[in-house]
Amino acid sequence: MTELLEELKNNEKKTVYDPLLKDENIIIDIKDFNLYYGNKQALFKINMQIPKGKVTALIGPSGCGKSTLLRSINRLNDLLDYVRVEGDILLDGESVYDRSVDLSELRKKMGMVAQKPNPFPMSIYDNVVYPLKINGVKKKSILDEVCERSLSYAGLWDEVKDRLKENAFGLSGGQQQRLCIARAIAPEPEVILMDEPCSALDPIATYKIEELILSLREKFTVVIVTHNMQQAARVSDFTAFMYMGFLVEYGNTINIFKKPKVKDTEDYITGRFG
Amino acid sequence: MMKKNVRKKLADKIAKYLITVGGIGTILAVLLVFLFLLWTTIPLFKSGEVSQNSLAKSELSDVRHGIVDEYGLIAAVFDGEAFEIVSLPTGDVIDRMPLKFKWTSFGYNEKRNSYIFATEDGGILEVDFEFKKDNINQGVAEGKARYSVTDGRLMEKIGDQENSYYAGIKIKDLIKVQDGKKITNIDEIRNDNDNFVAYLTDDKVLHLNEVITKENILTGEISTQVNESNIDLKKVLNGRNPDYLKINSSKTTVMIFFKDGEYISIDTKIFESPKILENKKIFSDGRKITYLDFLIGRNTILVGDDKGYVTAWWPIEDQLNKNNLVFSQIYSFYSGDDSPVRFISPSKRDKSFVILNEKGRVSMYHMTSGKHLVDIVSNLTKPKIALLNQKNNKIAIFGNKGDKIETYDLKIPHPEITFRSVFGKIQYELTSKPEYVWQSSSGSDDFEPKFSLIPLIFGTIKATIVAMLFAIPVAIMSAIYTSEFASKKIRNSIKSTIEIMASLPSVVLGFIAALIVSPFVENVVLATIFSFIMIPFSLIFMGHLVQLLPKELLNSMGKYRIWIILLVALPLGLYLGVIISSFVEKLLFYGDFKYWLHNYNYSPLGGWALILLPFGVGITIYLYRRFLYEFYESLLENKSYHQAGVIELVKFFVLTICSVIITFFVAFLITKAGIDLRYDLPIIESIMNTYVQRNALIVGFIMGFAVIPIIYTVSEDALNAVPEHLRSASLAAGATQWQTVVNIILPVAMSGIFSAIMIGFGRAIGETMIVLMAAGNTPIIDMNIFSGFRTLSANIAVELPEAVINSTHYRVLYLAALVLFLMTFIINTFAEMIRIKYRKKSSQL
Numbered sequence A: 001m002t003e004l005l006e007e008l009k010n011n012e013k014k015t016v017y018d019p020l021l022k023d024e025n026i027i028i029d030i031k032d033f034n035l036y037y038g039n040k041q042a043l044f045k046i047n048m049q050i051p052k053g054k055v056t057a058l059i060g061p062s063g064c065g066k067s068t069l070l071r072s073i074n075r076l077n078d079l080l081d082y083v084r085v086e087g088d089i090l091l092d093g094e095s096v097y098d099r100s101v102d103l104s105e106l107r108k109k110m111g112m113v114a115q116k117p118n119p120f121p122m123s124i125y126d127n128v129v130y131p132l133k134i135n136g137v138k139k140k141s142i143l144d145e146v147c148e149r150s151l152s153y154a155g156l157w158d159e160v161k162d163r164l165k166e167n168a169f170g171l172s173g174g175q176q177q178r179l180c181i182a183r184a185i186a187p188e189p190e191v192i193l194m195d196e197p198c199s200a201l202d203p204i205a206t207y208k209i210e211e212l213i214l215s216l217r218e219k220f221t222v223v224i225v226t227h228n229m230q231q232a233a234r235v236s237d238f239t240a241f242m243y244m245g246f247l248v249e250y251g252n253t254i255n256i257f258k259k260p261k262v263k264d265t266e267d268y269i270t271g272r273f274g
Numbered sequence B: 001m002m003k004k005n006v007r008k009k010l011a012d013k014i015a016k017y018l019i020t021v022g023g024i025g026t027i028l029a030v031l032l033v034f035l036f037l038l039w040t041t042i043p044l045f046k047s048g049e050v051s052q053n054s055l056a057k058s059e060l061s062d063v064r065h066g067i068v069d070e071y072g073l074i075a076a077v078f079d080g081e082a083f084e085i086v087s088l089p090t091g092d093v094i095d096r097m098p099l100k101f102k103w104t105s106f107g108y109n110e111k112r113n114s115y116i117f118a119t120e121d122g123g124i125l126e127v128d129f130e131f132k133k134d135n136i137n138q139g140v141a142e143g144k145a146r147y148s149v150t151d152g153r154l155m156e157k158i159g160d161q162e163n164s165y166y167a168g169i170k171i172k173d174l175i176k177v178q179d180g181k182k183i184t185n186i187d188e189i190r191n192d193n194d195n196f197v198a199y200l201t202d203d204k205v206l207h208l209n210e211v212i213t214k215e216n217i218l219t220g221e222i223s224t225q226v227n228e229s230n231i232d233l234k235k236v237l238n239g240r241n242p243d244y245l246k247i248n249s250s251k252t253t254v255m256i257f258f259k260d261g262e263y264i265s266i267d268t269k270i271f272e273s274p275k276i277l278e279n280k281k282i283f284s285d286g287r288k289i290t291y292l293d294f295l296i297g298r299n300t301i302l303v304g305d306d307k308g309y310v311t312a313w314w315p316i317e318d319q320l321n322k323n324n325l326v327f328s329q330i331y332s333f334y335s336g337d338d339s340p341v342r343f344i345s346p347s348k349r350d351k352s353f354v355i356l357n358e359k360g361r362v363s364m365y366h367m368t369s370g371k372h373l374v375d376i377v378s379n380l381t382k383p384k385i386a387l388l389n390q391k392n393n394k395i396a397i398f399g400n401k402g403d404k405i406e407t408y409d410l411k412i413p414h415p416e417i418t419f420r421s422v423f424g425k426i427q428y429e430l431t432s433k434p435e436y437v438w439q440s441s442s443g444s445d446d447f448e449p450k451f452s453l454i455p456l457i458f459g460t461i462k463a464t465i466v467a468m469l470f471a472i473p474v475a476i477m478s479a480i481y482t483s484e485f486a487s488k489k490i491r492n493s494i495k496s497t498i499e500i501m502a503s504l505p506s507v508v509l510g511f512i513a514a515l516i517v518s519p520f521v522e523n524v525v526l527a528t529i530f531s532f533i534m535i536p537f538s539l540i541f542m543g544h545l546v547q548l549l550p551k552e553l554l555n556s557m558g559k560y561r562i563w564i565i566l567l568v569a570l571p572l573g574l575y576l577g578v579i580i581s582s583f584v585e586k587l588l589f590y591g592d593f594k595y596w597l598h599n600y601n602y603s604p605l606g607g608w609a610l611i612l613l614p615f616g617v618g619i620t621i622y623l624y625r626r627f628l629y630e631f632y633e634s635l636l637e638n639k640s641y642h643q644a645g646v647i648e649l650v651k652f653f654v655l656t657i658c659s660v661i662i663t664f665f666v667a668f669l670i671t672k673a674g675i676d677l678r679y680d681l682p683i684i685e686s687i688m689n690t691y692v693q694r695n696a697l698i699v700g701f702i703m704g705f706a707v708i709p710i711i712y713t714v715s716e717d718a719l720n721a722v723p724e725h726l727r728s729a730s731l732a733a734g735a736t737q738w739q740t741v742v743n744i745i746l747p748v749a750m751s752g753i754f755s756a757i758m759i760g761f762g763r764a765i766g767e768t769m770i771v772l773m774a775a776g777n778t779p780i781i782d783m784n785i786f787s788g789f790r791t792l793s794a795n796i797a798v799e800l801p802e803a804v805i806n807s808t809h810y811r812v813l814y815l816a817a818l819v820l821f822l823m824t825f826i827i828n829t830f831a832e833m834i835r836i837k838y839r840k841k842s843s844q845l
């Protein structure tokens, strides 16, 4: 471990990339990205290109910086005033960290689903159309349509269509999470960021969410953090393995799981990791 | 290991025990305070207690009138021929003084223990009694008192202590009526240096005599000056002899009554030329007067009638013509039976009186409170008079010749207090309508304390509302700012500033309010009011201006944006306030706002406009949202960021002008309708009137400062308690911080903020020093925002030190404390209930 840190500090350690990535259409381009929580560096020189229209999984032991990296993409880390970043992240070739960027505009392009279902304390309907409402959309017909579309997409429509006006807290955990996904896709973002979306759910609910993620791939780019290997293998096209704030190996999911190039990755995937 | 475990368990137990004790202790302490307050106030509402003291055989002849001494031990009774000094406990006649003259009429002066007699030969003389008590043997007064009569004195033995009681009589000639006319009725008012005597002679002429005694300080020579005037009443009296003649306390009216209920009043305001004022039947149902006397103070006439009622009368303003006073019945009391009233004995202490009816029932009432204090049925076969002593603790009942004398001990601690007299409207003596009045003391003797808590409760609520109107927006805005927008550094500095604010003693705030702010504001009233309007205006204006800046610049200003806006907007607001106010003062307030406030010749338009401005703004926003919103949205379509900013700014100006126009339109309509907010609003009468230096606006403003910290702290906690994941979910959904606050944070924190407001309310209600120093402390009910008031707490602070322990005043102050306690208790409980409910709800999130 200390060895790795040394190597990192001295810039000797290099990420191992899968050559297949070269052919992909890139939507998010993370360039030499460092992030500090106060004095503590949480991300080290991340270079990572996320392909459009695919599911990319971030795996790694807990505390390795997966969430931090994910939240860096939609600049949610900005909320903390002791966070400092270096390097850049580009979305569609435009810098996310430029000073003139309008944060709400930016975040509208990226829906986010959190670890724990976090519906707002309002009705199911209002939850789903919240991103549109704050965007100034007032027409009921549009809102109704978006609500139905998003909920259908999230596979929740049939379950809740008769109780749209009821409080979202009345839903089960899995339903709440699918509601959050519906809310995330309602404004038709380009990217959906998911931070361990199934960690608080039971296997059946997890299964449903995984199905949903697979179907999302057709329309959106999905970046998903998970510490469940099987899940990563099941839903993702690409997988990035992170360790101690460092991107160790990144490539096609099949390759990462079948024949990882780095020993650490292999250890982690096979569960031989501390 | 074992040992450690045991220790831990022990510590746990001790902690648990201590916490339990502490918790129960707190509840107990609050309960005790409550019980103590209750226990001190409950005696206020008790009615009187009576116990028979003695029943003594007497040798008196038929008594007609009498006086009882202070202690209720000896009495001077008059049977028409002689005065007899009677020992009440034993029934013995100690002394007897036959009158050496033939009288035709007599009057009684309750204040002086004296009678005035008119004699057959045209003389007028005064008979004064002086009751004395000598202490013969000092010693411990223990056990039951024993009484005996020796040497014309009543001897009292209580244990070792010995006292003697006796009475002295003085007879003095006052005036001699010349031509030897017979006097049929007489009354007198006597002060230290002057007598006012009114008498009716048998030729039906009413004579007024003013005898003024002057002592030359240098020579010691005493000179008397007699003024006389008269009025011929032949026409109105029509040959009849009146039954009662009374002079009122201010010597402005002489009242004449007939048993059949006819009333004639003579106005003697101008001594030289008295004139007839009223002549009417006072009862419309044919009741007959059977007894009539003044209540203490000679303002209220108590009329006993043959139906068993005693009615209380005084002149009140005529409904049609306020300058006309009409003698009217105000209160009515039932003697307990439908039998004629035989005698009325007014108290020498307060506004209570004792009624004796023909059936021998003795009832005591307090006039203004209406409290029924005593109800006794006499054992005498034919009771004739019932006399109350000076201390209101004894009633002596005398009967026919050969009858016994009955005395009763009374305990009437608080006759003037009923639920209605503290919380309801009471018509006090000589006033024309029932009112809420707090006036606990005065210089004069026969003053009646007025204990309505309503003006104080009103003052408390008035102060609280004004304070909250100022404190709520400021405190909540700051809480939102620090919890949602400010960086850690700024948050900490704001928090510590507010904590310093909280630690400012309210005396200091009161001092600042009374000695710095009030005198300052007094000179710039309108500018101050306009600053409060213009500062928010210029804030919004600056917000719009900032939008015109290039977007990149705006984004890079980041968190400093608000400070930059504030830095420009505050001075701008003040400046605009001053400029606009001086302009408006000339235009609408005739150059002087404070003069305009109480000069009703000036049009109320400006005042209406000022008050209605918030409504004007509200209506404008509503109309805009309702009718113009879509149009406005369509304007913004396909416009660049910069163009949109310009359109927004134009919209802001147009709406501002619309608000002003709508406000003035409504103000104009109301003014045209002839309603003036300075004096004739329904129910609340006025919102703006004469400017008093220490007024509700100033107190509200300063008290606002006192409650801001608590509202701020509690609502900031509530805001911080909103789970972080909701905040980031909203931000991640593309909401701006402000949208997140409005749509997510505030609704979730609402109940917490609400309870913060309620706690602030509780604090403001109990606040004492600031109001004490800056509110002027006039206990009036007046909506005028420029007038002072007195709150419950300030009242307690001012008056409790001077209230005699266990007196009515003292206990009413405790009642005020109890009311205050209940007000804050209810509000705080309400706040706490909401907080608990909200805690349960937020644990779901």
Ligand SMILES: Nc1ncnc2c1ncn2[C@@H]1O[C@H](COP(=O)(O)OP(=O)(O)O)[C@@H](O)[C@H]1O
Residues within 6 Å of the ligand: A037, A042, A060, A061, A062, A063, A064, A065, A066, A067, A068, A069, A080
């Ligand atoms: N808000 C924060 N403040 C300070 N340190 C943080 C914060 N969030 C995460 N960290 C630190 O950054 C590192 C990465 O955390 P995180 O991104 O949450 O890891 P993961 O999601 O992979 O479990 C951890 O060491 C964690 O302690």
Ligand SMILES: [Mg+2]
Residues within 6 Å of the ligand: A066, A067, A068, A195
């Ligand atoms: Mg994480």
